[in-house]
Amino acid sequence: MSIKNIQKLKQFGIFLNHTNTNVKDFGRYNLFYGWNGSGKSTLSGVFRCIENKSNSIKFPTSEFSIPVEGGATITQDNISESTLNIYTFNHDFIDENISWNNVVKSILLVDKAKIKERERLEELKKEQKEASEAYDKESGEIEKLKRDISKFGTDSARHMKTSLQSIDTTDRYYLNYDKRKFEAFISDNLEATKTDAYLLDEDKIIELTNAAKPNQKSPIFFTKQPISQEIFTKAKERLDDLLATSVVSRTIQRLVDHGDIKSWVETGLGLHKHHETNQCEFCGNTISEDRIKQLNAHFNDDYKAFQDRLEKADIWLSSQYIQEPVLPAESDFYEEFKKNYSEACASLKKATKNLNEEISDWHTTLKEKIKNPLETGLTVEVISESSIKDYNDAIVAISAAVSKHNHKSENFKEETDKAKNRLELHYAATEVKDFDYHDKKNKVIDREANNNALEKVITDRKSEIRILEGSLSNEGLGADQFNESLHKFLGRSELTLRFNPTKKGYEILRNDSAPVDGNLSEGEKTAIAFVYFVTKLKENDNKTEDTIVVIDDPISSFDSNHLFHAYSFMKMNCETAKQLFVLTHNFTFFKLVRDWISRKNKSDNQNIANFYVVTANNETPRASTYTDAEPALTRYNSEYHYIFSRLHSLKGQKNLETDDHFLAANLSRKLLEAFLSFKFPKNRGNFANLFNTAVSASASLEDERKDKIYKFINEYSHNDLIETNDDFVENLMGEGVSVISDIFDWINELDEKHYQEMMEVVA
Numbered sequence: 071m072s073i074k075n076i077q078k079l080k081q082f083g084i085f086l087n088h089t090n091t092n093v094k095d096f097g098r099y100n101l102f103y104g105w106n107g108s109g110k111s112t113l114s115g116v117f118r119c120i121e122n123k124s125n126s127i128k129f130p131t132s133e134f135s136i137p138v139e140g141g142a143t144i145t146q147d148n149i150s151e152s153t154l155n156i157y158t159f160n161h162d163f164i165d166e167n168i169s170w171n172n173v174v175k176s177i178l179l180v181d182k183a184k185i186k187e188r189e190r191l192e193e194l195k196k197e198q199k200e201a202s203e204a205y206d207k208e209s210g211e212i213e214k215l216k217r218d219i220s221k222f223g224t225d226s227a228r229h230m231k232t233s234l235q236s237i238d239t240t241d242r243y244y245l246n247y248d249k250r251k252f253e254a255f256i257s258d259n260l261e262a263t264k265t266d267a268y269l270l271d272e273d274k275i276i277e278l279t280n281a282a283k284p285n286q287k288s289p290i291f292f293t294k295q296p297i298s299q300e301i302f303t304k305a306k307e308r309l310d311d312l313l314a315t316s317v318v319s320r321t322i323q324r325l326v327d328h329g330d331i332k333s334w335v336e337t338g339l340g341l342h343k344h345h346e347t348n349q350c351e352f353c354g355n356t357i358s359e360d361r362i363k364q365l366n367a368h369f370n371d372d373y374k375a376f377q378d379r380l381e382k383a384d385i386w387l388s389s390q391y392i393q394e395p396v397l398p399a400e401s402d403f404y405e406e407f408k409k410n411y412s413e414a415c416a417s418l419k420k421a422t423k424n425l426n427e428e429i430s431d432w433h434t435t436l437k438e439k440i441k442n443p444l445e446t447g448l449t450v451e452v453i454s455e456s457s458i459k460d461y462n463d464a465i466v467a468i469s470a471a472v473s474k475h476n477h478k479s480e481n482f483k484e485e486t487d488k489a490k491n492r493l494e495l496h497y498a499a500t501e502v503k504d505f506d507y508h509d510k511k512n513k514v515i516d517r518e519a520n521n522n523a524l525e526k527v528i529t530d531r532k533s534e535i536r537i538l539e540g541s542l543s544n545e546g547l548g549a550d551q552f553n554e555s556l557h558k559f560l561g562r563s564e565l566t567l568r569f570n571p572t573k574k575g576y577e578i579l580r581n582d583s584a585p586v587d588g589n590l591s592e593g594e595k596t597a598i599a600f601v602y603f604v605t606k607l608k609e610n611d612n613k614t615e616d617t618i619v620v621i622d623d624p625i626s627s628f629d630s631n632h633l634f635h636a637y638s639f640m641k642m643n644c645e646t647a648k649q650l651f652v653l654t655h656n657f658t659f660f661k662l663v664r665d666w667i668s669r670k671n672k673s674d675n676q677n678i679a680n681f682y683v684v685t686a687n688n689e690t691p692r693a694s695t696y697t698d699a700e701p702a703l704t705r706y707n708s709e710y711h712y713i714f715s716r717l718h719s720l721k722g723q724k725n726l727e728t729d730d731h732f733l734a735a736n737l738s739r740k741l742l743e744a745f746l747s748f749k750f751p752k753n754r755g756n757f758a759n760l761f762n763t764a765v766s767a768s769a770s771l772e773d774e775r776k777d778k779i780y781k782f783i784n785e786y787s788h789n790d791l792i793e794t795n796d797d798f799v800e801n802l803m804g805e806g807v808s809v810i811s812d813i814f815d816w817i818n819e820l821d822e823k824h825y826q827e828m829m830e831v832v833a
Contacts, residue, residue, distance in 0.1 A: 071141045071154060072096070072649040073618065076116065076696075078135040082126065083112040084686055086693040094698055097678045099667040102653040102696060103660045103703060104684030105736075109694030110653040113684060114160040114622035117651065121156045123149060151206075155612070155648075159603040160622035167606075168599055171588040173575035174567060177548030177605055191538045194531055201528050208521045215514055219507070220249075226501040227252040233497050234490070240284055241490070255498055256507070262495060263502045270496045278496075280405035281478075281489035289476045290398045294469040296462040297392070297425075302453040305390060309432060312383055313439050313448040315376065329442035373443065380440045387433050392422045392461070397468065404478055406489075407471045414467030421461035428453050539610070548605065549576060556601045559635050565594060593632060600624040600636065604643045619647040625659050637662040653684070657709030664704060702832075713741045715832040721810045738813055739783040745817055745824075767820060775812045782809045 074095045079088040104110045116134060119126050125146050126132055136144040144152050167175045231247035243251070262268050270278065342348065348357045397418075403411050432450045439448050478485040502508065549567045557563040565586075567576035578586045578598065590598070603621075607614055621644070625636045637659060644650055650667075654660050667679035681699035686692045702715040717737040739757075746753075746760040750767075753759040765776050818825040 072139045074137040076136050080133040082129050082132040084109040084694040088695045094680050097680045099679040100651045101663050102682045102684050106655050108684045108686045110684050117620040118158040118162050120152055121158050123152050156618040158620040164599045173573045176575050194535050198531050205524050212517050222505045223249040223253050230497050263499045268495045268499050277406045278489045278493050282486050286482045289479045290402050290472050292472045296465050297458050299458050314446050377443050391429055392425045394422050403475050407475050411471035414464050418464035421464050424457045552605045559597050559639050615646045618649040619644050620651040622653045625656055710744045713737055714828050717741050718832050779812055
């Protein structure tokens with residue numbers, strides 16, 4: 071995999087808000103040019119972060135987006151998962167690996183002679199790579215599962231809170247229901263949430279929701295009065311006796327046979343006695359004495375006494391009808407008891423009706439006996455036990471509803487808490503079942519156990535690899551290879567490295583004897599650091615062709631001879647890199663690398679080498695970006711040509727952007743300083759003397775344009791050293807274009823031939 075581009079880079083030092091707009095994607099070879107302070111080293115820090123698989127400590131709030139060919143885009147959020155093999159040479163690398171007053175970190179090169187051990191080491195490394203990738207992948211899957219479970223806890227707690235708040239809006243436990251409470255509840259009711267036994271149907275949920283309401287009611291008073299089967303058994307016995315009883319009399323058969331006639335005659339006989347007449351009020355004839363005697367014999371005293379018994383039995387039986395007891399109002403009950411209470415009342419009403427219908431049948435039979443006391447064939451059925459049982463069951467059910475109501479009133483908080491807990495268990499069990507929570511928790515446990523076992527295998531294998539590397543490594547080999555490269559690089563052999571087992575690193579010696587103890591020139595330091603970096607590229611048999619190499623200015627404080635050494639050394643060791651990035655401020659070094667990698671485009675007949683510039687504006691705060699290099703930078707063979715061309719391109723513009731005005735000020739100073747140093751070499755290194763000498767050589771010493779040029783260059787270039795005010799940008803923009811023209815006119819005046827040839831070059 072290789073890096074495509076840097077799509078976004080925000081708050082990374084001077085790169086405040088870089089976006090990759092119309093810039094070529096990186097090729098295999100990539101060269102960046104930029105002056106000191108433009109942001110090159112900061113840009114190299116981005117690659118260093120990818121190498122370390124961690125975000126920048128210096129810029130903790132930075133954001134970046136770096137697409138990778140054949141892979142995911144690297145961002146600040148997933149940088150730890152990067153699999154790029156990348157090595158970065160910059161100041162951070164030097165600071166982390168070299169202590170100029172102490173020791174250089176060790177290099178782990180491998181002894182080529184131990185073939186079998188090397189083969190075993192390669193096999194172990196391959197196994198380790200596969201196992202580590204599997205471990206990392208599984209760790210990611212486990213973490214995703216854990217995040218899902220954690221999110222389930224959060225979401226479920228929110229669902230639970232909504233459901234539970236409908237129960238009691240005054241309960242702080244439910245008002246503040248959260249993930250912590252939900253997970254604690256699941257833990258306390260682990261087994262209960264594993265079954266469906268505690269899931270409720272809709273009716274039960276409504277019942278418990280009502281039961282949990284915080285509205286306490288008064289107790290209800292009700293006396294349970296069941297009916298005894300024995301009472302009706304005895305009553306039937308008495309009634310059966312009456313129905314079977316008769317009296318001795320001289321009966322008149324027609325009156326026996328016809329009860330209605332009997333009643334009519336008996337009533338009429340009484341009326342005749344009362345009115346003391348023997349004349350029939352119906353037909354008007356006289357009732358004979360024999361007939362009166364015959365009727366009196368039929369209706370004698372025993373008959374009348376028995377009939378009185380029947381009348382009293384009628385009155386008694388009328389009192390045996392069942393009267394419903396006084397029942398509490400349904401509204402007096404808690405909501406969850408109303409349904410059962412209402413059903414019990416309905417059952418009582420029905421049972422009472424059935425019992426009274428059976429008593430009414432008794433009453434009808436008794437009425438027939440009263441009409442005809444001499445009738446002995448009448449019977450009644452026993453009052454059914456099922457009717458009495460239904461009545462008593464209804465009374466018990468009503469009493470039970472009252473008892474439950476009163477128990478809740480007396481234990482209100484305890485009972486409402488029970489209802490709330492039962493509902494909470496239902497909702498929790500529902501969430502657990504829908505998410506398959508227990509199965510996923512078990513999967514996490516099992517997969518973590520397996521992955522931990524794999525981690526132990528990786529750790530044990532790591533120890534074996536370390537032992538093998540130790541047996542194969544040759545610290546002297548690392549020093550020898552480094553010293554050979556350093557001596558070629560510097561062209562002398564007075565500086566060497568020697569491994570110190572006590573310090574676990576290399577001491578830097580001068581003349582192979584005394585430690586340098588920090589007594590090194592900047593050029594020597596840079597040479598040691600760069601050679602050490604290239605040697606580290608081969609550590610642990612790392613293959614350069616599989617490596618992305620980033621090199622930030624390896625030529626600090628070098629003279630021109632060492633500059634060519636640095637170029638050749640880098641070319642020889644890094645040409646085969648999978649992808650190469652070189653950043654420099656030195657135009658000569660830029661030109662050497664440019665010409666080398668440009669030939670790659672021609673020989674391979676494709677665009678594999680690309681060129682970029684890193685630039686910073688002069689606003690406050692300053693901000694950098696990188697863009698495609700303009701043709702002038704890739705065309706000319708000296709920085710002077712490039713600066714002349716760039717400034718000349720600004721001269722031809724009527725209106726400049728703000729950034730171009732600042733660029734013009736810096737380019738003007740660099741161009742004039744380079745030209746005057748060549749023109750008046752005795753004053754090289756002192757710009758003020760150079761400028762004054764040039765003024766003296768001018769045809770017009772009093773030309774005010776020279777003062778304007780000097781003022782423009784000194785005030786508006788090197789922005790980090792100047793004082794600004796409200797008129798700063800306005801003055802800069804007002805003077806910029808005219809001063810550029812004045813500078814080119816002055817160069818033409820001082821050296822017309824040089825000016826004309828340069829104009830031909832940039833044309």
